Amino acid sequence: MLCDGEESGTQVNVLEEVQTMALPPEEISRNYRSVYAFVEQLLARRFRARGQSVDPDHPEVVELCQSVIGHPPVVELLCRQPFCPETFAPVVEQAIDAVRRALFPDVCKRRFVSLDVLNGNSSIPAAESPETEHSPAISQEREAPDAAPDWLSQETREYLRTRLLVHYPEMKRLLHRWLRQSGKNPSPAMQQQIEEKLKLFHRFYPEGKIPCTAHLDGLQDLSPEQVxxxxxxxxxxIEATFPPNFLRRNARRRAAILVRFLIDEILQTTPEDVLRRKDKSFFLRHRLQNVYRLFNYSFNRALRNAYPDRIPPWLHSRTNSHYWENPRHRAEAIRWLVEHRLQLSPRELYRRAPNRDDFAACGLSYMFNRYYNSVSWALAEAYPELEPWERGKVPFDFWNEETGARAVRWLVEKKGWSVHELPEKARSGEFNRKTFSEFGLATLFEKKFSRNLYRAVSAAWPGYFQPWEFGRVSSEYWQDAQNVYEASRWIARQEGLAETEVVPAIRQKRLTWKVLQKYSIGSALRRWCRGKLEQIFAPAYLQDYAHFLEEHRLLRRISNLKKSLSLGSLIDFILYGFFYHDTRMAAxxxxxxxxxxxxxxxxxxxxESP
Structure with a gap:
C-alpha cells in the first residue's frame, strides 16, 4: 500500500461501480448477505484446517470478509447472477487469495508470507509467489505510460500531469489498472467514469498530495477529518479497506460522518432523494457496506443516523404500531408532513391543507386511519393553537353566534384592518364575499349571515355599526319610526352635533337637507318625511319643547320667590324689630x-327661538 509516494505493499484492484445491473436492488441485497455468509464459511474452513478457531464477529474477520466481497469480480457476479455456491465458489476463492496476497505480502523477498507463518507456525516454509516474479500484470504496471489518455479533458490531463503524478507516483499504476480493465479502446461510458474519478481526485486533493491513512487505528480517538x-x-x-476496528468505537458517530460526506460532498444530492430511490446496492457500490450492516441493512435507519432532523423513522420504512400510541410522535409526524414535506405554513392551512393522499404518500396512512380518519382532527392534535376553521373545513353545525363572531374578528385581524375602517373597506369593495372566501369562511358568510355584511360585523361588534354603513337597506326598514330616528341621530353625530344642539342647528340653518344628502340614507329619509326635516327629528323637538316648558316653570318660580321676599309693611317692622334693616338688605x-x-x-x- 502506498502513502505519499512511499511503497508499503501491493495495492488491490479498485471497486468499480457496476454500470448495468441485471438483478433488481432487492435481489442484490439478498445476494450480498448470502455471499457474506459463504465467505465466512470458506474462511472458517481454512482456519479450522490449521487448527484455529474463528470468531465471525471479530473486527479483523469482518474486515477480511468485506474486503473479499469488495473484490471487483465478486461485486460484478453478485450484481448479475443469483447466488449459487457452485457458481460463486471459484470466484470467491480467487478473491480470498487476492486479498491474502494484498494484505500479507513480503515485499523485500518478493514472495508472499504464508498465513501459517504469520500465525506462529514457522516450521512450514513460505511458498514463493510465481506471480511476483513472472506476473505480466505487475510488469505492465511498472511500465505504465507517463502520458495521460487523449480523451481526458484538458483540465484533468493538466492536473494529472503537473500535480497528482508528481506528488503521488502510485497514481500511474492505478490509472494503468483502470485502463487495462477497460480494454484497449475504452467505451465512452468507461471514459466518462475514469474522468469523473479523476475529477474527484482534483476536487478533494487539488494539490495532488494524498495523506496517508494506513497508520490509523479505529480504536483510537479519530477526528471527523480523519474519519x-x-x-x-x-x-x-487509494486504500483497500478501512483502518482496523474502524466501527468498533463510536460506530454511530463515524457512520453519520461517512454518510453525510458521501451524500453532501461526493454525490452532492439530498438524503431524501437517496431514500426515495430505494437502491439496495447504494451502500455496497459506495464502499459503505460496513455501515449498512451496522444498521441491520435498514436504509432508513442508516440515513436517519446521519440526518436525524430530515429523515423521520416512518419515511419509506415500516414503523412499529406501538410507536404511534404516543401522541407526541403523532403530532411530530403531522408537523413534519405539513412544514417539511408539503412546505406549508401552519398559519395558512385554510388556503391549502393536506389531504388523505398526502398522508398515504408519506407512509402515514396507518396512523391517519387508526387515530384520526379526519384531516381536521389530525391537524388539531399537531396545532392546538389554531382555530378550527384554520385547520380546514368545519361542519355547518359548528357555527353559532359565538363561533361566528370569533371567526369575523379573526378575519379582520388577519387582514390587518382596524374596526372603524370596515365601512370604508365595504364601500371600496375590499370587504365583501370574496374576503370570506379567501379565508375559507364562505359557508359562514352565505348560510349563517345570509350574505349580509352588516349581520356579520354586528355579530362581532354588536351596536358598533348601523345597517346603512354596509350597503343599501330595504324599504321595510324605514317603516319603523324608531329606525328613522336612529338614522337621524347618526347623521347628527357624524356632523358633530349633540342631541341638544340638533333643534338649534335646524333653526339656524346649519342642518339642512343639503347636509343630509351627503349620506347614502339622505334620500330615503327625505322620502319618508316628505321633505319635512322636523319630522325625522321629532323626538329632538319634543325634548326641546320639554326644555322650553322647564325654563318657563323656573321663571314663574323665581317670580314667586321674589314676591315672598318683599318687606315694607308695619307687621314686618314689628316682626324683625332692630333687625329689620339687615333683613331687608339680605332680601x-x-x-x-x-x-x-x-x-x-x-x-x-x-x-333658541327660530
Missing amino acids: VQAYLNVYLG REHQQRYDRIARRIRRRLVE
Whole structure:
C-alpha cells in the first residue's frame, strides 16, 4: 500500500461501480448477505484446517470478509447472477487469495508470507509467489505510460500531469489498472467514469498530495477529518479497506460522518432523494457496506443516523404500531408532513391543507386511519393553537353566534384592518364575499349571515355599526319610526352635533337637507318625511319643547320667590324689630340674584327661538 509516494505493499484492484445491473436492488441485497455468509464459511474452513478457531464477529474477520466481497469480480457476479455456491465458489476463492496476497505480502523477498507463518507456525516454509516474479500484470504496471489518455479533458490531463503524478507516483499504476480493465479502446461510458474519478481526485486533493491513512487505528480517538480522510482514500481506491476496528468505537458517530460526506460532498444530492430511490446496492457500490450492516441493512435507519432532523423513522420504512400510541410522535409526524414535506405554513392551512393522499404518500396512512380518519382532527392534535376553521373545513353545525363572531374578528385581524375602517373597506369593495372566501369562511358568510355584511360585523361588534354603513337597506326598514330616528341621530353625530344642539342647528340653518344628502340614507329619509326635516327629528323637538316648558316653570318660580321676599309693611317692622334693616338688605340681595337667573333663562330662550 502506498502513502505519499512511499511503497508499503501491493495495492488491490479498485471497486468499480457496476454500470448495468441485471438483478433488481432487492435481489442484490439478498445476494450480498448470502455471499457474506459463504465467505465466512470458506474462511472458517481454512482456519479450522490449521487448527484455529474463528470468531465471525471479530473486527479483523469482518474486515477480511468485506474486503473479499469488495473484490471487483465478486461485486460484478453478485450484481448479475443469483447466488449459487457452485457458481460463486471459484470466484470467491480467487478473491480470498487476492486479498491474502494484498494484505500479507513480503515485499523485500518478493514472495508472499504464508498465513501459517504469520500465525506462529514457522516450521512450514513460505511458498514463493510465481506471480511476483513472472506476473505480466505487475510488469505492465511498472511500465505504465507517463502520458495521460487523449480523451481526458484538458483540465484533468493538466492536473494529472503537473500535480497528482508528481506528488503521488502510485497514481500511474492505478490509472494503468483502470485502463487495462477497460480494454484497449475504452467505451465512452468507461471514459466518462475514469474522468469523473479523476475529477474527484482534483476536487478533494487539488494539490495532488494524498495523506496517508494506513497508520490509523479505529480504536483510537479519530477526528471527523480523519474519519472522512480514511473513507475518501477507500472510495478513490487509494486504500483497500478501512483502518482496523474502524466501527468498533463510536460506530454511530463515524457512520453519520461517512454518510453525510458521501451524500453532501461526493454525490452532492439530498438524503431524501437517496431514500426515495430505494437502491439496495447504494451502500455496497459506495464502499459503505460496513455501515449498512451496522444498521441491520435498514436504509432508513442508516440515513436517519446521519440526518436525524430530515429523515423521520416512518419515511419509506415500516414503523412499529406501538410507536404511534404516543401522541407526541403523532403530532411530530403531522408537523413534519405539513412544514417539511408539503412546505406549508401552519398559519395558512385554510388556503391549502393536506389531504388523505398526502398522508398515504408519506407512509402515514396507518396512523391517519387508526387515530384520526379526519384531516381536521389530525391537524388539531399537531396545532392546538389554531382555530378550527384554520385547520380546514368545519361542519355547518359548528357555527353559532359565538363561533361566528370569533371567526369575523379573526378575519379582520388577519387582514390587518382596524374596526372603524370596515365601512370604508365595504364601500371600496375590499370587504365583501370574496374576503370570506379567501379565508375559507364562505359557508359562514352565505348560510349563517345570509350574505349580509352588516349581520356579520354586528355579530362581532354588536351596536358598533348601523345597517346603512354596509350597503343599501330595504324599504321595510324605514317603516319603523324608531329606525328613522336612529338614522337621524347618526347623521347628527357624524356632523358633530349633540342631541341638544340638533333643534338649534335646524333653526339656524346649519342642518339642512343639503347636509343630509351627503349620506347614502339622505334620500330615503327625505322620502319618508316628505321633505319635512322636523319630522325625522321629532323626538329632538319634543325634548326641546320639554326644555322650553322647564325654563318657563323656573321663571314663574323665581317670580314667586321674589314676591315672598318683599318687606315694607308695619307687621314686618314689628316682626324683625332692630333687625329689620339687615333683613331687608339680605332680601334685596336675594332678589337681585333671582333677577340675574331670570335674565339668563330669558336670554337662552331668545337664542333658541327660530
